[in-house]
Amino acid sequence: MATDRTRTAILNAAERLYAERGFSDVTLRDIVAEANVNLAAVNYHFGSKDELIAELFVTRSIATNRERLSELKAVEDAGGGRAPIESVMRALVGPTLRGCLGPDRQRSTAARFMIRASIEAVPPIRKIRNREISHLRRFAAAMRRSLPGCPDVDIYWGLHFALAMAHQTIRDSERLDKLSEGLCDLNDVDGIINRVVTASVLALTQRPSAATARAQRA
Amino acid sequence: MATDRTRTAILNAAERLYAERGFSDVTLRDIVAEANVNLAAVNYHFGSKDELIAELFVTRSIATNRERLSELKAVEDAGGGRAPIESVMRALVGPTLRGCLGPDRQRSTAARFMIRASIEAVPPIRKIRNREISHLRRFAAAMRRSLPGCPDVDIYWGLHFALAMAHQTIRDSERLDKLSEGLCDLNDVDGIINRVVTASVLALTQRPSAATARAQRA
DNA sequence: TTGCATTTCAAACAGTTGTATGAAACTATC
DNA sequence: GATAGTTTCATACAACTGTTTGAAATGCAA
Numbered sequence: 001m002a003t004d005r006t007r008t009a010i011l012n013a014a015e016r017l018y019a020e021r022g023f024s025d026v027t028l029r030d031i032v033a034e035a036n037v038n039l040a041a042v043n044y045h046f047g048s049k050d051e052l053i054a055e056l057f058v059t060r061s062i063a064t065n066r067e068r069l070s071e072l073k074a075v076e077d078a079g080g081g082r083a084p085i086e087s088v089m090r091a092l093v094g095p096t097l098r099g100c101l102g103p104d105r106q107r108s109t110a111a112r113f114m115i116r117a118s119i120e121a122v123p124p125i126r127k128i129r130n131r132e133i134s135h136l137r138r139f140a141a142a143m144r145r146s147l148p149g150c151p152d153v154d155i156y157w158g159l160h161f162a163l164a165m166a167h168q169t170i171r172d173s174e175r176l177d178k179l180s181e182g183l184c185d186l187n188d189v190d191g192i193i194n195r196v197v198t199a200s201v202l203a204l205t206q207r208p209s210a211a212t213a214r215a216q217r218a
Numbered sequence: 219m220a221t222d223r224t225r226t227a228i229l230n231a232a233e234r235l236y237a238e239r240g241f242s243d244v245t246l247r248d249i250v251a252e253a254n255v256n257l258a259a260v261n262y263h264f265g266s267k268d269e270l271i272a273e274l275f276v277t278r279s280i281a282t283n284r285e286r287l288s289e290l291k292a293v294e295d296a297g298g299g300r301a302p303i304e305s306v307m308r309a310l311v312g313p314t315l316r317g318c319l320g321p322d323r324q325r326s327t328a329a330r331f332m333i334r335a336s337i338e339a340v341p342p343i344r345k346i347r348n349r350e351i352s353h354l355r356r357f358a359a360a361m362r363r364s365l366p367g368c369p370d371v372d373i374y375w376g377l378h379f380a381l382a383m384a385h386q387t388i389r390d391s392e393r394l395d396k397l398s399e400g401l402c403d404l405n406d407v408d409g410i411i412n413r414v415v416t417a418s419v420l421a422l423t424q425r426p427s428a429a430t431a432r433a434q435r436a
Numbered sequence: 437t438t439g440c441a442t443t444t445c446a447a448a449c450a451g452t453t454g455t456a457t458g459a460a461a462c463t464a465t466c
Numbered sequence: 467g468a469t470a471g472t473t474t475c476a477t478a479c480a481a482c483t484g485t486t487t488g489a490a491a492t493g494c495a496a
Contacts, residue, residue: 006473024242028454038475043455045473119337120242133397140397156398160390161383161417168382179351179358180374199379199421203413206420224443246484256445261485263443 007045009035015056019112023053023122050124057117057125060110065135067095072142085146085204089197092139092159093166097196100170102189115170147204154204162200169196225263227253233274237330241271241340268342275335275343278328283353285313290360303364303422307415310357310377311384315414318388320407333388365422372425380418387414 013035017026028049032039046052068091075087099111117125136159143155169176173186185191231253235244246267250257264270289309293301317329335343354377361373387394391404403409 027452029452038473039454039477040456040475041473049454130396133393136397153398153401156394156402157413159397160387160394160402161413164386164390165379165382168386169378172378172382175347175351176374176378178348179354179377180371183371184374184378195375195379195421198425199417202420202424203417206424245482247482256443257484258445258486259443267484 006035006037006041009037010042010045010052011056011059014052015060015113016109018053018056018116019109022116023120053122054124054128056113057128060114060117061128061131063110064095064114065132068092069135069138071095072139076142076145082145083142085143085201086197088139088142088146089162089200090193093162093196093200094193097166097170097193098189101173101186101192103187112170115167118167119171143204150204158200158204161203162196165196165199224253224255224259227255228260228263228270229274229277232270233278233327233331236271236274236334237327240334241338271340272342272346274331275346278332278335279346279349281328282313282332283350286310287353287356289313290357294360294363300363301360303361303419304415306357306360306364307380307418308411311380311414311418312411315384315388315411316407319391319404319410321405330388333385336385337389361422368422368425372422376418376422379421380414383414383417 010031014026014031017030017034028042029039032041035041042049042052046055071091071094072083072088075083075091079087096111096114098106099108100115101107121129140152140155140159143159144150144152147155169186169192176184177186228249232244232249235248235252246260247257250259253259260267260270264273286309289312290301290306293305293309297305314329314332316324317326318333319325339347358370358373358377361377362368362370365373387404387410394402395404
C-alpha cells in the first residue's frame with residue numbers, strides 16, 4: 001500500500017524528534033517538516049497528536065518487552081528453567097542500555113524514545129503504562145526462581161534499583177561524564193551493563209541485615 | 219516591606235504547582251490564580267517566567283546543598299575528618315529522600331520541586347545546573363577519604379548509582395508500589411534510606427576488582 | 437494634604453499550538 | 467476514460483501561551 005508511506009514517515013520522524021528533544025518541545029509542525037508531509041496528514045492518519053504518541057508508544061513498548069523476554073527465555077532455557085541471577089538482570093537492563101548508549105550508529109531511536117516516555121509521562125502515555133507492570137512481574141518471577149528463599153520485598157527492591165541505575169545512567173550520562181571528567185567511559189556499554197548487573201546482584205544477594213553486620217565488623 | 223508579599227506568594231505558588239505537575243503543565247495563569255495576584259505581577263517582579271524558575275531553582279538548590287553538606291560535615295567532624303562511607307552516602311541521599319517521601323505533612327515542596335527540576339531540565343535551569351557538579355565533587359572527595367585506595371572511577375560510579383536509586387525511588391514510587399502490591403513500604407523513609415545506602419556501599423566496597431583482590435590475598 | 441514613586445490591575449498584544457475545512461490531486465474499478 | 471473513494475494540500479480557526487501597556491490604586495515623604 002503506497003499510502004502507508006506517509007504514515008510511516010510520520011512515525012519515524014516523530015520517534016526521532018521525540019527521542020532527541022522530548023515530547024513537550026516537539027510540535028506537530030516540527031514533525032511534518034521532518035517527515036516532509038502536510039500538516040493535516042497527522043490528524044488524517046492518526047486522529048490526533050495524542051493518538052500518534054500512543055500508537056508509537058504501544059508499538060515500541062511491545063518490541064522492547066519482546067526483546068527482553070526473549071533474552072530471558074534464552075538464559076532460562078539454557079539453565080533448564082532456572083537462570084543465574086546475573087543473567088536475569090542482564091536480560092532486564094541489557095537491551096535498553098545497548099539501545100541508548102554506545103557509539104552513535106548502534107543506538108536505536110526506539111530505545112531512546114522509550115526512555116523519554118518513561119521520563120516525561122505525558123497524559124496519553126500515562127494511561128497505557130500499566131501494562132509495563134505486568135511485564136515487570138514476569139521478571140520478578142524469574143528473579144524468584146533464581147533466588148529461592150529471597151523475600152519478595154527484596155526482589156522488588158532489587159528490580160527497582162536495577163532499573164533505576166540503568167535509566168539514570170542513560171538519562172544523565174552527560175552529568176556523569178562531566179563529574180568524572182571522562183573517567184567513566186560511557187561508550188563502554190558492556191562495562192556499564194556489568195556494573196549495573198553487579199551492583200544489582202550484590203544488593204539482592206547480600207541482604208541489608210547481613211551487609212550491615214559485616215560492615216560493623218570491619 | 220509589604221511589597222514582598224506578592225513576590226513570596228508567587229514563589230510559593232509556583233513552587234507548589236511545579237512540584238506537583240511539572241514545568242510544562244503549569245502556566246503563568248495557573249500560578250497567579252494560585253497566588254491570588256494579577257497576571258502582570260510575575261513579569262513585574264521577576265522579569266519573565268524563565269527568571270522566576272531560575273530564581274526558584276537557585277534558592278532551593280543552595281538550601282538543599284547546604285543541608286547535605288552540613289550533614290556531611292557533622293559526620294566527618296565526629297570521625298576526626300574521616301567518616302564511614304555509610305554516613306557519607308546517608309548525607310548524600312538522606313535529605314532529598316526525607317523531603318520527598320514519607321507522610322504528607324513531613325514532605326517539603328522544596329525537595330519535590332528539586333526532583334522536578336532534575337527530571338524535566340527546562341532551558342532556564344539547564345544553564346545553571348553546572349553548579350551541582352562542583353557540589354557533587356565535594357561528596358566525591360569525602361567518599362575518597364572514606365575509602366582510601368578505591369579507584370576514582372569506582373567512586374564516581376558509586377556516587378552516580380546512589381543518586382540514581384534515590385531519585386528513581388522518588389520519581390517512580392507509584393510504580394514500585396503497584397508492582398509490589400504494597401509490599402514495598404514507601405512511607406518507611408528510614409528503611410528506604412537504609413536500602414539505598416546499603417546497596418550503594420555494597421557496590422562501592424564489593425567491587426569486582428576488590429573481590430578478586432580479596433580472593434588473591436586469601 | 438500635596439506630590440512622587442511604587443505597585444496593581446484589566447485589557448490587549450503577537451506568537452504558537454492542535455485541529456478542522458473544503459477544494460484539489462491522486463488511485464483504482466468498471 | 468468516466469466515476470467513486472482515498473489521500474494530499476493550503477488555509478483558516480479557536481484556544482492558549484508569555485509579555486506589554488497605560489491607567490488606576492497605593493504607599494510614603496515633605
